[in-house]
Amino acid sequence: MTLDHQERGLALDLALTARCPLRCRFCTVEKRPGDELPAEEWRRVLAAFAAVRRIRRISLEGGEPLLRPDIAPIAGAGLACADRVKIVTGGGVPFETLPEGLARNPRLTLEVSVDGPRDRHDYLRDASFEAAWAFIDAARAQGAKLRLRSVLSTFNIGVLDEWLDAVDRHLAHLPSPVGYRFDTLIAPEALEPLGGPHRRHPLRGYPSAGRVPPPEEVVALYERLRTRRFRRLRFEQTEPFRGCGAGRLPLVSFDPAGRFSFCCEAPRSFGAIREVSAAAVLAILDAQMSALPCRSCAHFTAARCDGCWTGQKCGMVGAWNLPGCRALLDAAGGRTGAGDNRCRPGHPAIPPNAGRQVESHPGT
Numbered sequence: 472m473t474l475d476h477q478e479r480g481l482a483l484d485l486a487l488t489a490r491c492p493l494r495c496r497f498c499t500v501e502k503r504p505g506d507e508l509p510a511e512e513w514r515r516v517l518a519a520f521a522a523v524r525r526i527r528r529i530s531l532e533g534g535e536p537l538l539r540p541d542i543a544p545i546a547g548a549g550l551a552c553a554d555r556v557k558i559v560t561g562g563g564v565p566f567e568t569l570p571e572g573l574a575r576n577p578r579l580t581l582e583v584s585v586d587g588p589r590d591r592h593d594y595l596r597d598a599s600f601e602a603a604w605a606f607i608d609a610a611r612a613q614g615a616k617l618r619l620r621s622v623l624s625t626f627n628i629g630v631l632d633e634w635l636d637a638v639d640r641h642l643a644h645l646p647s648p649v650g651y652r653f654d655t656l657i658a659p660e661a662l663e664p665l666g667g668p669h670r671r672h673p674l675r676g677y678p679s680a681g682r683v684p685p686p687e688e689v690v691a692l693y694e695r696l697r698t699r700r701f702r703r704l705r706f707e708q709t710e711p712f713r714g715c716g717a718g719r720l721p722l723v724s725f726d727p728a729g730r731f732s733f734c735c736e737a738p739r740s741f742g743a744i745r746e747v748s749a750a751a752v753l754a755i756l757d758a759q760m761s762a763l764p765c766r767s768c769a770h771f772t773a774a775r776c777d778g779c780w781t782g783q784k785c786g787m788v789g790a791w792n793l794p795g796c797r798a799l800l801d802a803a804g805g806r807t808g809a810g811d812n813r814c815r816p817g818h819p820a821i822p823p824n825a826g827r828q829v830e831s832h833p834g835t
């Protein structure tokens with residue numbers, strides 16, 4: 472019997488390295504050197520998954536994936552196995568690092584992190600504003616498909632509307648649209664205990680208390696951007712809160728050594744791809760996804776939430792001391808009237824008190 476989510480296919484997130492030339496203030500990647508699967512191993516892994524299930528998208532991430540000298544064969548293997556491939560970069564490595572021609576592939580998107588005007592970006596992203604925009608401008612000149620992405624925090628949520636107008640003017644001369652999306656700042660302490668029984672690459676902690684923006688402000692920004700008419704920017708976001716969309720497309724996330732989980736941010740793993748087959752990974756994934764409560768949730772059917780395997784929405788639930796993900800969506804104004812807003816059965820169990828150490832925000 473084919474399960475519903477098997478027919479939807481699969482998304483794979485590959486954190487290719489924990490190395491990065493930047494030291495961004497709110498990066499969750501612990502910059503600790505470690506084992507990295509070489510290109511040939513990733514190629515075999517991707518081919519093994521593609522042989523048994525359609526891969527809709529592959530995200531090549533880090534750290535900074537462009538530090539990998541073998542990024543071209545890895546991206547090439549991804550394009551051979553998946554509908555679409557994305558490379559997520561901080562723009563701290565020159566665009567010219569990319570092999571000639573790779574960025575022009577219409578199925579490849581370069582996603583560059585930019586967190587606002589120069590002062591905010593430089594404060595949040597290790598003084599990389601100049602480098603990131605040099606990367607973006609070079610990528611556009613070469614005809615690369617681009618998306619810009621911001622991480623929302625209390626440091627930049629108030630200036631994004633005006634800044635995006637300026638970005639849109641900067642891009643106005645381009646012949647084709649540039650994507651844009653935002654993610655809310657992660658609360659690492661809420662995700663620390665989540666995942667499987669084993670450790671994988673550690674999550675970098677930082678004090679998130681008071682820095683994760685209020686849910687209603689995130690939703691208000693989302694609604695404004697959804698209805699705003701830009702000249703060249705195209706708002707490519709289908710839900711207000713950060714998420715991998717596990718309710719729509721099941722996800723397997725790998726750390727640089729190939730240890731896998733079903734949440735890109737959870738630092739715990741179910742095993743290592745060097746030790747288990749793709750079929751075995753999918754058997755665990757299928758069992759997890761069959762239990763996921765999202766597709767029968769009113770917030771999912773009303774297109775307010777694309778689902779989440781952990782039920783933490785990347786830490787927003789813990790950061791705001793809410794009893795569960797439905798309460799987060801309710802708090803943001805999308806009430807279901809369904810009554811029970813606790814974490815629903817089907818999301819992984821959270822150890823008692825874990826993820827609840829986050830201080831309440833001032834004024835809550």
Ligand code: SF4
Nearest residue numbers: 714715734779780785
């Ligand atoms: S916390 Fe949820 S939405 Fe965020 S990456 Fe993990 S599974 Fe996806």
Ligand code: SF4
Nearest residue numbers: 765768771776779796
């Ligand atoms: S609110 Fe929770 S249960 Fe509902 S779709 Fe979102 S993550 Fe899933």
